[in-house]
Amino acid sequence: MIFNIGYLALVIGLVVALFGTFAGYWGGRTRSANLADSSFHAVYAVGALVVLASVILWYGLLTDQFQVNYVWSHSERALSSFYKFSAFWGGQAGSLLFWTLLLSIYSVIAAITFRKQQIVLMPFVNAVLLITSAFFLALLIFAANPFEQIAFTPPDGQGLNPLLQNYWMVAHPVMLYLGWVGLTIPFAFAVASLLSKKLGNTWVRIVRRWTLVPWMFLSAGIIMGSQWAYMELGWGGYWAWDPVENASFLPWLTATAFLHSIIIQDRRGMLKIWNMVLIWLTYFLVILGTFTTRSGILESVHSLALSNIGPFFLGFLIFVVFGFLWLLFDRLPLLRSENRIDAVMSREAAFLANNWLFLGLAFATLWGTFFPMFSEIVTGQRISVAAPWFEKVNGPLFLLLLIMMGVGPLLGWRRTSLSQLRRQFMWPLLITLVSGVALFFMSPRIYPVVGLAASIFVAATIAQEFIRGVMARRTSTGENPALAFWHLIRRSGQRYGGYIVHLAIVLMGVAIIGNEFYVTRTDVTLAPGETAVVGGYTFVFNGLNAEHVGNRTEFAAYFSVLDQDGQKALGTVTPRRNIYDKTPDQPTSEVGLYMRPLEDLYVVLNGWEDGVVTVSIFINPLTMWLWIGGILLILGTLFSLWPRPHPRSATARAPAAPAIAG
Amino acid sequence: MLWLTIGVVVGITVLVIAYVTAPLWRPRKPLVETDDTPLTALIERKDATLRAIKEVEFDYQMGKLSEEDFERDNVRLRHQAIALIRHIEELAPDAGELDTQLETLIAQQREVSDSASGNGADVAEAETEPEVLLEAEKIFCPTCGALAAPDDNFCATCGAPLRKATPA
Numbered sequence: 134m135i136f137n138i139g140y141l142a143l144v145i146g147l148v149v150a151l152f153g154t155f156a157g158y159w160g161g162r163t164r165s166a167n168l169a170d171s172s173f174h175a176v177y178a179v180g181a182l183v184v185l186a187s188v189i190l191w192y193g194l195l196t197d198q199f200q201v202n203y204v205w206s207h208s209e210r211a212l213s214s215f216y217k218f219s220a221f222w223g224g225q226a227g228s229l230l231f232w233t234l235l236l237s238i239y240s241v242i243a244a245i246t247f248r249k250q251q252i253v254l255m256p257f258v259n260a261v262l263l264i265t266s267a268f269f270l271a272l273l274i275f276a277a278n279p280f281e282q283i284a285f286t287p288p289d290g291q292g293l294n295p296l297l298q299n300y301w302m303v304a305h306p307v308m309l310y311l312g313w314v315g316l317t318i319p320f321a322f323a324v325a326s327l328l329s330k331k332l333g334n335t336w337v338r339i340v341r342r343w344t345l346v347p348w349m350f351l352s353a354g355i356i357m358g359s360q361w362a363y364m365e366l367g368w369g370g371y372w373a374w375d376p377v378e379n380a381s382f383l384p385w386l387t388a389t390a391f392l393h394s395i396i397i398q399d400r401r402g403m404l405k406i407w408n409m410v411l412i413w414l415t416y417f418l419v420i421l422g423t424f425t426t427r428s429g430i431l432e433s434v435h436s437l438a439l440s441n442i443g444p445f446f447l448g449f450l451i452f453v454v455f456g457f458l459w460l461l462f463d464r465l466p467l468l469r470s471e472n473r474i475d476a477v478m479s480r481e482a483a484f485l486a487n488n489w490l491f492l493g494l495a496f497a498t499l500w501g502t503f504f505p506m507f508s509e510i511v512t513g514q515r516i517s518v519a520a521p522w523f524e525k526v527n528g529p530l531f532l533l534l535l536i537m538m539g540v541g542p543l544l545g546w547r548r549t550s551l552s553q554l555r556r557q558f559m560w561p562l563l564i565t566l567v568s569g570v571a572l573f574f575m576s577p578r579i580y581p582v583v584g585l586a587a588s589i590f591v592a593a594t595i596a597q598e599f600i601r602g603v604m605a606r607r608t609s610t611g612e613n614p615a616l617a618f619w620h621l622i623r624r625s626g627q628r629y630g631g632y633i634v635h636l637a638i639v640l641m642g643v644a645i646i647g648n649e650f651y652v653t654r655t656d657v658t659l660a661p662g663e664t665a666v667v668g669g670y671t672f673v674f675n676g677l678n679a680e681h682v683g684n685r686t687e688f689a690a691y692f693s694v695l696d697q698d699g700q701k702a703l704g705t706v707t708p709r710r711n712i713y714d715k716t717p718d719q720p721t722s723e724v725g726l727y728m729r730p731l732e733d734l735y736v737v738l739n740g741w742e743d744g745v746v747t748v749s750i751f752i753n754p755l756t757m758w759l760w761i762g763g764i765l766l767i768l769g770t771l772f773s774l775w776p777r778p779h780p781r782s783a784t785a786r787a788p789a790a791p792a793i794a795g
Numbered sequence: 796m797l798w799l800t801i802g803v804v805v806g807i808t809v810l811v812i813a814y815v816t817a818p819l820w821r822p823r824k825p826l827v828e829t830d831d832t833p834l835t836a837l838i839e840r841k842d843a844t845l846r847a848i849k850e851v852e853f854d855y856q857m858g859k860l861s862e863e864d865f866e867r868d869n870v871r872l873r874h875q876a877i878a879l880i881r882h883i884e885e886l887a888p889d890a891g892e893l894d895t896q897l898e899t900l901i902a903q904q905r906e907v908s909d910s911a912s913g914n915g916a917d918v919a920e921a922e923t924e925p926e927v928l929l930e931a932e933k934i935f936c937p938t939c940g941a942l943a944a945p946d947d948n949f950c951a952t953c954g955a956p957l958r959k960a961t962p963a
Contacts, residue, residue, distance in 0.1 A: 134800045141804045149815055164826040170818030178811050252826055335839070400847065471953070545859035546851070547868070556858050598857070605856035625853070 136201055139189035140280040143273050146182035149175050150267035157260030161253070161329060169256040176244045176259050179266055180237040187234045190227065190279050194220050200286040203227055203279045209290040209715060211684035212298075219303040220293050225427055225442075226279035228306065232423065233269040235314040240266065243318050243343070254336065257325030265317055268449045276442040292684065292715035299721075301361035305354055309381055312351025313419045316388055319344045320416035323409055327460050332467045337395045337408065342774060344395075344412075348388050349770040355381050356763035367708075367722035367737040369654060369751040371759065374523040379502040380422030383495055387415040390491035397484050400546070402471030406461070407488070409468070413457045414495070420450055425502070476548035483541035490534045497526045524649070528580075532587060535642055538635050539591035542598060542628075561593035581650040588639045588646070595632050595639075602629070622772050630773025637769055640762035647732075647755030656739070658747045664699065668752040670734060671695040672706075677744055685713045690738050690746045694727055703727070708738035708748060728757050834886045841879040848872045 153175025160168025190203070194217045199205040207224040208217050222231040240262040247255050273279065296302065319340035326336040358378065359371035372378060391411040394404050424446035474481045501518045508516040543557040569586035576582065599618070602625070606617040622629040657665040659674040666672075675691040689709045695702050706725030713719065725736040735751040851872060855865040947957055 134796050137800050138803055138807075142807065145804075145808055145811055149811055152815065160826070166824035166826050167818045167821060169826055170821075171815055174815045174818060178815050182807075182811070256826070333836070334843070338839075399843070400850075543859065545854050545864065548864065549859065550861045550864065553859060553861050601857045602853075605853065609856070 135189055136193060136198070136280040136282060139186045140274070140278060142182045142186045142189075143270055143280075146179050146186070147267055147270040147274060149182070150179050150263045150270055153179065153263040154260045154267060157256040157258075157263060158328070161256035161260065161325075164253075169252075169259075172256050172259040172263070173244055173248060175263060176237075176240050179263065179270075180241040183230075183234050183237040183266075183270075186280075187221075187230060190230060191218065191221060193280075194218065197290070198286075199288070199290050200282050201279075202281040202283055205283065205287055205290045207290070207293055209292040209684065211714070212290075212293055213683060215303070216293055216298055219297070222306050222310070223293050223297050226273065226277040226281075228310075229269060229272055229277050229423075229427065229442075230279050231306075232310060232314060233266060233273065235310050236262070236266055236269065236317060239315055239318055243321075247339070251335075251339065253329050253331060254322065254325045257328040258321045260328075261321035261324045262317060265321075268445070272442055272445050276445055292713065295685070295711065295713045295716055295719050295721045296365065298685075298713075299361060299365055301357050301364065305357040305361055307354075308350050308357055309354030312347045312349075312354050313381075313384065313422065315347025315350060316344065316384060316412075316415050316419055318347070319391075320412050323412045324457070324460065327409065327464050330464065330467060332405065332464065334399055334402065337398045340412075341392075341395060341399075344388060344392055345770055345774050348385070348392060349767060349774075351381065351385050351388065352766055352770070353763070355385060356760070356766075360760065363735075363756075364724055364726070365721060367724050369652065369735060369737070369749070369753065370648065371756075374498075374501065374520045376502050377426050379498050380418075380425050383498055383502075384415045384418040384422060386491050386495040386498070387411055387418060390488045390495075391415060393484055393491075394488050397481055401481060403474070403481065404485075405468040405470060406465065409461055411488075413453075413461075417450065417453055418495075418499075420446070420453060424450065478544060478549045478554065480541060480544045480546050483537060483544050487534065487537045487541060490530055490537065494527055494530050494534070497530065498523065501526070528649075531642070532584060535584075535587045535591055535639070538638065539587070539594040542632070542635075543594055557597075560597055561590055564593045565590040576651075578650065581646050584646040585643065588643050591639050592636065595636050598632055599629070623775075626772045626775050630769045630771070630775075633769030633772060634766050635769075637762040637764075637766035640758045640765065644755045644757070644759035644762065647758075648753055651754045653752045655750045656747065657750060658745060660745045665750070666697065666699075667750045668732075668734075669697045670703070671697065671699040672736075672750065673699075674746065677741055677746055684715065685711045687711050688738070688741065690725070690741070690748065692725065692736065694734060706734060706736045708736045710738050730757055731755065733757065834883065837879055837883050837886070841876060841883060844872055844876045844879060848876065 153172045156168045156175060157172035159165070160170075160172055192198075193201045193204045194208050195214060197204070197208070197210055197217075199208075203224060203226050204220075207220045207227065212220070220227065222228040240259075243262070244255070244259060247258070251258070322336045322340045322343070326332055355378075358381065362373070362378075363371035391408060394408055394411060397403050398405055398408055424443075428443045428446060474485070476482065501523050505515050505517045508514060539561065543561075545553065549557075565586050568589045569582060572582045572585055599621070602621045603614055603617045606612060606621055607614065610617070610620075612620065622633075653668055655665075655667045657667070657672075659665060659672075661674055661676045664671055664673045671694070673693040673695065675693060678689050678691065680687050680689070687709050688711075689707050692706045692708075693702060694704050694706060704727050706727045708725035709723040711721045711723065713721075722737060725734075725738075727734040731754065733751075733753040733756040735753050735756075737749045737751070739747045739749060741747070848869065851860065851865060851868045854860045855862075855869075860868070949956055
């Protein structure tokens with residue numbers, strides 16, 4: 134009974150969402166407050182109905198209601214409550230409901246936040262958000278019903294995919310979805326400003342925060358996904374250019390480009406059409422990404438099932454493309470630029486170059502991701518482009534982007550004179566040159582050295598920005614360096630938070646270069662008590678142990694790590710394999726990891742016989758900096774988001790109120 | 796059991812329909828654009844200009860702008876800000892706080908002009924000096940603050956009529 138209610142809640146939700154879309158659109162067009170209010174009520178009602186449906190599905194999962202097909206196929210009695218809870222987004226129908234749930238929550242928050250402030254935009258915003266909700270509700274109702282029931286109640290479920298029984302895999306999809314779904318909000322504002330013809334810079338200023346927050350979640354989601362791949366898949370790496378990884382990366386690229394180019398629109402009134410296109414591409418890629426991950430149209434380890442949701446997605450994507458392009462062309466005359474780019478050596482030009490690079494990366498990645506599908510359609514054969522193709526094409530683009538990241542912030546708006554250029558670039562270039570030559574002597578390989586030198590260049594420019602910023606504050610306020618530093622990131626958070634994010638990207642770049650060029654892998658077979666010397670470390674195998682835990686058997690191989698001579702003990706590594714009771718043919722790997730600042734010792738248990746184990750020992754240089762960079766990236770984004778003290782604006786706004794009333 | 800389900804669903808449906816359509820039965824009301832008055836738009840533009848001034852100053856202190864570029868941008872932006880604040884004053888005369896802001900800005904403006912003429916002793920910078928002085932006679936768009944020629948009727952940037960600014 135309760136599950137029928139869940140399903141019908143979704144049906145009512147769909148009807149309300151469709152009505153709310155109409156009410157918002159028509160209310161905005163005819164400037165009717167009644168219809169506009171109705172669209173707000175529709176947003177809240179859809180939110181409540183989706184929450185109700187979600188609570189019902191969670192209830193089914195947590196209380197083992199195996200007569201529900203979704204619960205039966207994605208859970209089991211022996212699963213811990215934690216994973217029963219996360220099984221909500223472990224399968225197709227559930228993760229689509231989760232999408233809808235997050236979208237409803239975001240929509241309600243946006244509606245409450247801007248109801249009084251953006252009276253003309255909001256009805257249209259509601260319409261865009263509700264039509265997206267309506268699409269997902271239609272999917273849930275007609276193509277992927279999470280409340281579908283079986284005629285009898287099976288005694289136990291089939292269990293959750295073992296790969297998903299990992300805490301990173303619980304957090305990773307949540308972060309990713311928070312990012313993806315959240316990017317609907319800036320798109321909704323963009324479309325609303327097109328529909329309402331309020332095409333000033335207001336929407337851009339509103340959405341900066343609402344793009345940064347999802348962007349931060351998306352970044353965190355991607356990093357967590359890498360962490361999961363690194364720890365669980367056991368092939369030595371963290372990123373394989375798998376179509377599903379690309380699906381999360383594509384909107385990240387366009388959203389990052391968008392975050393940069395809205396600065397120019399805010400500051401100089403330029404790139405208005407471009408920004409519209411970027412946020413539309415982002416939204417398109419989010420829907421496309423959900424489609425590719427959920428439909429199995431592109432084969433990959435993640436695509437859990439082929440299903441009948443494909444035609445729905447295709448229809449909606451076509452609607453998004455043509456609907457938006459029509460709207461954009463119709464409003465084109467209203468999107469004139471207020472300024473031109475004055476000189477090549479200006480920050481605007483640097484921003485534009487950065488945008489082109491991001492877009493180039495996005496197109497290359499998109500092409501590589503969909504190439505197997507195209508080749509299948511055209512030639513009947515599925516030809517995959519593998520990781521080396523992506524690395525060859527995207528590597529140089531990333532390098533250019535890295536260099537632009539150092540150059541751009543040092544240029545002034547409008548133009549930068551030669552003497553200014555000299556003053557800005559002398560020190561960073563000098564440091565880069567010296568360290569580049571030193572690096573080349575240490576490792577005479579051109580590509581990694583160029584990459585590392587570029588990283589050093591960017592780091593030097595960022596350091597220079599901080600030092601000069603602190604000095605400038607000191608001369609004007611006389612603060613001590615620490616206080617000046619604090620005020621710098623507090624008062625100019627947007628800029629200095631951005632620099633912290635840049636620094637995080639540099640750290641991640643360094644880690645990627647290390648892993649791309651300097652990884653070593655050694656396979657060894659050891660009996661208990663035997664040792665192997667790999668990469669300057671001595672590995673002592675102490676024995677294998679098997680233990681049944683919950684719904685699986687864990688096989689653990691214990692190693693001690695000593696220095697080269699086997700004198701000084703450094704630590705232990707314990708690679709494991711888990712064999713799940715329900716799916717013994719899908720063992721999962723837990724790598725044994727010993728992290729050091731300069732390199733990771735990464736040990737994978739490949740097999741065992743009579744206590745003798747075969748392991749792969751990877752020495753992964755600098756990997757730790759990928760995760761440190763990830764944390765720094767979040768931190769920098771938070772600084773950038775933090776509202777800065779703005780007393781002048783607050784007092785200036787105050788007199789506006791009585792004037793309106795009068 | 797079936798009847799209970801139907802009852803619950805019908806109950807939810809009625810509640811939702813009543814809630815969503817409730818605003819439609821109220822007396823008709825147009826959307827009032829509290830967020831879109833010329834005044835709020837002007838204040839927003841003024842805030843953006845003040846931010847831009849701060850940024851230009853900061854860029855100059857950081858050595859990203861030459862003195863010449865800084866002065867030109869600074870003068871242009873300050874003129875914009877002054878034009879915008881004057882216009883806000885016209886629309887909302889009781890905005891007392893703005894007075895002091897305007898005073899400060901004009902005072903700072905004088906300092907900048909003074910220092911510009913002080914530094915402009917050598918031949919290279921002599922060119923910029925008359926421009927700074929001339930700009931005081933030029934007019935600025937009351938809507939967007941862009942610079943306009945004195946005999947223009949409409950703003951070349953945003954298309955707003957320029958003559959409206961003169962007090963009636």
